[in-house]
Amino acid sequence: MDLSVKIGSTTFTNPLGVASGTFGYGSEYEKLIDLAEIGTLYTKAVTPRPRPGNSIPRIIETASGLLNSIGLANVGMVGFVEQKLPFLATLSCSVVVNVAGDDPDEYREVVEYLDRHDTVNTIKGYEVNISCPNVKCGGLALGTDPRQVEQLTRLLKKTTDKPIIMKLTPNVTDITVPARAAEAGGADAVSCINTLVGMVIDTSLKKTVLPAGTGGLSGPAVFPVALAMVYRTARAVTIPVIGLGGIMTADHAVQFLLAGASAVQVGTANFVDPNIAVDVLRGIEKYAETERLTTIQDFHTFIE
Amino acid sequence: MDLSVKIGSTTFTNPLGVASGTFGYGSEYEKLIDLAEIGTLYTKAVTPRPRPGNSIPRIIETASGLLNSIGLANVGMVGFVEQKLPFLATLSCSVVVNVAGDDPDEYREVVEYLDRHDTVNTIKGYEVNISCPNVKCGGLALGTDPRQVEQLTRLLKKTTDKPIIMKLTPNVTDITVPARAAEAGGADAVSCINTLVGMVIDTSLKKTVLPAGTGGLSGPAVFPVALAMVYRTARAVTIPVIGLGGIMTADHAVQFLLAGASAVQVGTANFVDPNIAVDVLRGIEKYAETERLTTIQDFHTFIE
Amino acid sequence: MKFIDARVIDNVSVAEEYYEMSFSWPSEETPLPGQFLTIRASDRTTPLLRRPFAFSRFDDGVARIIYQKRGDATAILAAKTRDEPLNVVGPLGNIFPVPRDSGRPVLVAGGVGIGPIFFFAEHIRAHNPLLVVGARTRGLLPAESCPHGIETVYATDDGSFGFHGTVVDVLKTTYSTDDNWILYLCGPEPMLKAGHEFATERRVPAWVSLEQTMGCAVGACMGCAVRVTGGLGYARVCTEGPVFDSREIVWT
Amino acid sequence: MKFIDARVIDNVSVAEEYYEMSFSWPSEETPLPGQFLTIRASDRTTPLLRRPFAFSRFDDGVARIIYQKRGDATAILAAKTRDEPLNVVGPLGNIFPVPRDSGRPVLVAGGVGIGPIFFFAEHIRAHNPLLVVGARTRGLLPAESCPHGIETVYATDDGSFGFHGTVVDVLKTTYSTDDNWILYLCGPEPMLKAGHEFATERRVPAWVSLEQTMGCAVGACMGCAVRVTGGLGYARVCTEGPVFDSREIVWT
């Protein structure tokens, strides 16, 4: 059995990742789980300059879901290289840096800077967040416009030799449009989904719970939506699709793989139980064994 | 306190409705709840000819949600007039007929036929389902194209004097686009949301649980998404917005009203507990009383 | 069909993963064999939908179900103790038709189908029914709950108790051409199908009680459809069923 | 910070809607006052997130929390009985700094803030702390759980027990200018803010333990941010806190 996944020039040893924004920069979970066990760590988004994030409160629980409005709070690319990269360099799992910015040039700036400072080749790829519903510029607006998606992908592909994974938003009429745009721009993979735009109102205060009004919905509530999107995306592009959204169990992850995903990410579930990611990987391996599937491609042969 | 709602020429005595497809044609729930208590009963979709519906199984539970693929199973307009309308005529609640078809002409056909046969003026309006994710033609494709939405609305407004409520799909990049198209076509109101496209796979059978592949996701899982959509829609159009999606409690319903909805519908929750709709209405009234809100418009004054 | 403000009286394990629950039934409407009820297991939204269960017995203000612990809802039920309230709607659905002519009723139960079959066996005791109860293995047979004083054949797939084979094997071995049987079956679909095929070959009537995931359970949502030969090609398990003439069903 | 395979030892009501739970703590890492743990209340997805609770006591392999029944998660906790497993991660967060100089520690608790304050009072018993415990009304005061042999002033908003007024009213009445106090507060935000203002006026140091909805509880998600004066303007309650110098906080 070899469940490794090739994305661009990088081979990821197994199909499991932990999703951006839910695992910090790895060190936060170091004492709880063996980071060597997870395949790929997708970092919190890195932007050119440090960002304080949105007003508080930033998260609220909904029925089987989590609505967040973190606002890309992060230390910025310089802080990342100084404070986070050295620890990440010590890990045996793969590291993919999630990148965000206010405009295409900011994305390029981050990728260029990180490439230059990643002297020991810690970073195995970039996941480009064009789908954050919690910031004004960049983010969602960019991700819903196929022309911009294609141009940004092309720009970043020119900037780095490392794999470029475009992270798609589910807040679109037809996810295959930005997916194909990313492919046309030369993306090495797409990942989907980011969060769904959602809102909760506090009826006693008579205002939205999140000061920003809307936030991004994640967690098991969104799983069926994510699976349908991954299914459609996998039929629209030939590059690998990374499936995520609501994974709580190995069965969910296997559903993504059967639907056509080549890899998966566990997000919100890390908050629920930091063990879940590793359990999911074990479960995928067990399923592959029981069902006699020896490669990720084998998962793709059952559902049309 | 007067929480009545005017839509086109019809005044609905209170803001509560039970959503199409979750309440049959009323008689099914007659023994369980006092139908006089609910404001408006939205029937199961009526199409020109009877439809058997999709292959089975048709429903599956997901985390705090329900994925369905009923496929507009219904008795057709003739059957509706013969078998369902006489009972509906005896009810003291308002009746709105949900209408669906494969193309604009089928919608027109249903509205025309029903208008002609509704001799005692039982039907207080039509809700036009341009958002069913479970049928090939009409349905979703139509609902995502603003030009078609506007034309269909205009066609139906010419066909009948009764209020036309366009039911919008959440499976779009920007729900304000079809909402404005409906308004431009002369719609008396819009209702949102219909179900989100979703999928579940049976990993032991290695196929989708629903034979149609995807289905429509409803229930508390989708509530935050629905609320965000209603909030945006209410700021894009001046006609009344009817909010639905995941209502389980009066607090949910009040959130829709505070977000700008003029009325609400309870859907999946009727399955969970047929009492919920009436409890929701009582809860809305109690909230209005405690907070000293005397009209539905008063709910709209707090959130920008 | 009513809301029933029931309270748990007893809730005991009757076989591996099988439980029998009795609860008060403060309603005039008396449930009959074949009918079912729905329970909202939890006030939270997981599990969300009400769950259907067939009546396994009814005496005098006390109703019962026999259920298998499968997933979330039944796990919550299994943890309920005496006097806990139970959010019930029922009775729902149609009934097993009582045999009118002289034929011998043969009642066949497997898996979660035992409840309604036991109830029906008690109900038509006077008709001298033959009861055939099957399970994969001995531990899954709820021996204590079986109606007493009714001719009963047990069958296990692994031969650990009673007849070694399926319930339909029992039928095949027991049946002789001058028998005048009416079959009633409730259990897993493959068993019902085999029962139907047996009945067709031997030209005996067969009633089957079907399962299908339910939304509303009152006929409103068209969610619980099964393929049938007549009408539009579908019938609702909750309303036209759960009991069907096996010849009406399109078996796949 | 570790996964703790805890088991419930005891779980009793200590005031109206307040419970004290003790559970085994099979870990070398000893929790200190101010620190908290997170519990996954249910295996289902409602409630979804782990819930944070402060330690209210620790002796020798047995940890405790005092919690208020508020919503789904705490209702599930309240129903737990002896020997049930408890999915715990902890200890998390920073600690109440033990007073180094000669000042008198004045410990102020309200609402769900009593747990960590009681723990700290026991911990610095040798420093002769003054304990001020407030509640809306008598029934909400967990008298039994209060540390014994420590000077304690009770206050109720309605005057039904002890001092008639808020805990900060108690501070104002009790304080005299030659007192050398160090304040420690845990409770609802308005109380913390009033405590901070009192401390600023009287120029005494004050430590506050804050609450914020948490996602990860380990510093990864930036969800539990509160406004602070330094750095980027936000600090994480789960990592930089929950205990902060009250002057660091941007009070609103």
Ligand SMILES: Cc1cc2nc3c(=O)[nH]c(=O)nc-3n(C[C@H](O)[C@H](O)[C@H](O)COP(=O)(O)OP(=O)(O)OC[C@H]3O[C@@H](n4cnc5c(N)ncnc54)[C@H](O)[C@@H]3O)c2cc1C
């Ligand atoms: C008319 C009828 C009568 C029934 N009588 C009995 C009975 O007497 N005893 C008994 O043990 N079981 C009976 N069942 C089956 C019972 O409803 C399921 O076992 C129960 O819903 C499982 O719920 P769960 O949450 O524990 O498991 P889940 O994890 O939800 O599901 C386990 C399996 O149960 C089935 N199921 C799930 N939800 C539903 C639903 N809403 N409606 C129907 N089936 C569902 C699915 O096939 C699923 O694979 C009956 C079903 C029907 C339709």
Ligand SMILES: Cc1cc2nc3c(=O)[nH]c(=O)nc-3n(C[C@H](O)[C@H](O)[C@H](O)COP(=O)(O)OP(=O)(O)OC[C@H]3O[C@@H](n4cnc5c(N)ncnc54)[C@H](O)[C@@H]3O)c2cc1C
């Ligand atoms: C560091 C810290 C220590 C705490 N210590 C205690 C304690 O010792 N005793 C005690 O009774 N309570 C304590 N709390 C509060 C406790 O976490 C909440 O009461 C609990 O999460 C409520 O869960 P619920 O599902 O019962 O209620 P819910 O219905 O979920 O919520 C009720 C209220 O609790 C708060 N809350 C909900 N989810 C969270 C979350 N994930 N994190 C934080 N707050 C949340 C919200 O303000 C909400 O309005 C502490 C909170 C924090 C942050």
Ligand SMILES: Cc1cc2nc3c(=O)[nH]c(=O)nc-3n(C[C@H](O)[C@H](O)[C@H](O)COP(=O)(O)O)c2cc1C
């Ligand atoms: C608190 C939080 C913060 C997130 N931050 C980011 C981010 O910085 N960049 C990004 O691409 N996605 C971010 N996401 C989205 C997740 O990576 C993931 O796409 C989404 O949560 C769906 O997966 P899940 O349901 O498994 O959580 C964030 C999600 C959460 C819950």
Ligand SMILES: Cc1cc2nc3c(=O)[nH]c(=O)nc-3n(C[C@H](O)[C@H](O)[C@H](O)COP(=O)(O)O)c2cc1C
């Ligand atoms: C079983 C089922 C059948 C439905 N059928 C219809 C329909 O015929 N026409 C329609 O416009 N919407 C239909 N809907 C959508 C609902 O009316 C509603 O828009 C949706 O379920 C969201 O609301 P809820 O979360 O409260 O259920 C159906 C929903 C369900 C669950």
Ligand code: FES
């Ligand atoms: S379950 Fe709704 S029609 Fe049968």
Ligand code: FES
């Ligand atoms: S809760 Fe995630 S950073 Fe504090």
